[in-house]
Amino acid sequence: MHVKRLGRVEYEPTWQAMQDFTASRTPDTADEIWIVEHPPVFTLGQAGKPEHLLNDVGIPVVKIDRGGQVTYHGPGQVVIYLLLDLHRLKIKVRELVTTIEQAVIDALADYGVNAERHSGAPGVYVGDAKIAALGLKIKNGCSYHGLSLNVDMDLSPFAAINPCGYAGLKVIQTKDLNIPLTAHEAGEHLCKHLLQQLDKQHG
Template identity: 35%
Template sequence: MSGGGARRVLEAWRLGVVKYGDTLKLQERLVADRRAGRVPDLVLSLQHPPTYTFGKRRTDHNLLVPESSLAGLGAELHRTERGGDVTFHGPRQAVLYPILSLRDVGLGARRYVEGLEAAMVEVASLYGVEARPRGRCTGVWVGDRKIGAIGVRISSGFTSHGLAFNIDPDLGYFKHIVPCGIANKDVTSLRQEAKVELPPDEVIHHQLVQSLAKTFRFTDVKVKDDSECTEMVYSAAA
């Protein structure tokens, strides 16, 4: 974007691999801080160790193995207050948790979810993958195969939780659940579907953040790198 209009900056916190329980606590704190105006609109960009999560509907029947067996799979289980059904998070899956004021962004809940879907669709297209939403089936699909999941929480107009985009996770973990509660549908990844060689995961994380920022009309992104304690600002329109 150009001209002398007001700049709208989205902070992107690059956190690397973080345990799911730690991000739950972090999101709770950041939502409270965002509501009080102590932090700006921001997005957490990270990956999780192998983790299964339920949404607030508690559809335990969509876990296809005994809960007691999950430790043997090297996975944790968490029950959350986000929307959506059971899903899996793991290495080589890009996770974004936006902490936004929807009033400031100028969106309602449905348009917000559509924006998350649009960001994943755009990034998939960079690698020759034609992904799209599927009506009432929230998330992003390549044919009948799901490549990106969405589960959000909106409390008094402030968002948490978000999206999970499969770069190249171990898809075997999804066989132990009914992913997002949708039976007889496969899960796929960018690695399986891409027409070209993929860059490092960090590049795809960056592209997702950039696409998200453009979709929600931020002009700039300020990156905070937790591992290097550095900051970088770039244009969301670049």
């Protein structure tokens, strides 16, 4: 498994690179995890409804091919993309979602934060506030897209949308929970837990 730390990169070229990687991979292509941050952008999933974009706050909106509704990416949020061959890992999509959520829950538990899943609403929550969002695309048995964890960012753009299609959904970040990590550090910490979880699934 190759872990690539791409730093702060524009959204659309990164999405294109994920599509290209997935389209050109063979059964022998090593899986990759990409850790990134993005400049401000709203992304609208395949079944995303435009009415969940409440206000135009001057942030670009990109319609993309993952599951889920609308979310926000911006500096101070770590985004981890999982480019995995699910057939080879012998892991089903539902199991992958659970694996990702568990990695976030475990990463936060290391800092004494009790996070949880909400049934029927993918992602990870602290109380009733969402801290991590999740959206995947599966093509030819391979995944791309992934998850985002709010670390130390301006959360105000979330007020311009119904996050993940839920009106009034509160969002929270690790900084608000007294977790002293930068987005980069949080990405490394979360990636370690993702690798452990995937190893457990595969093992």
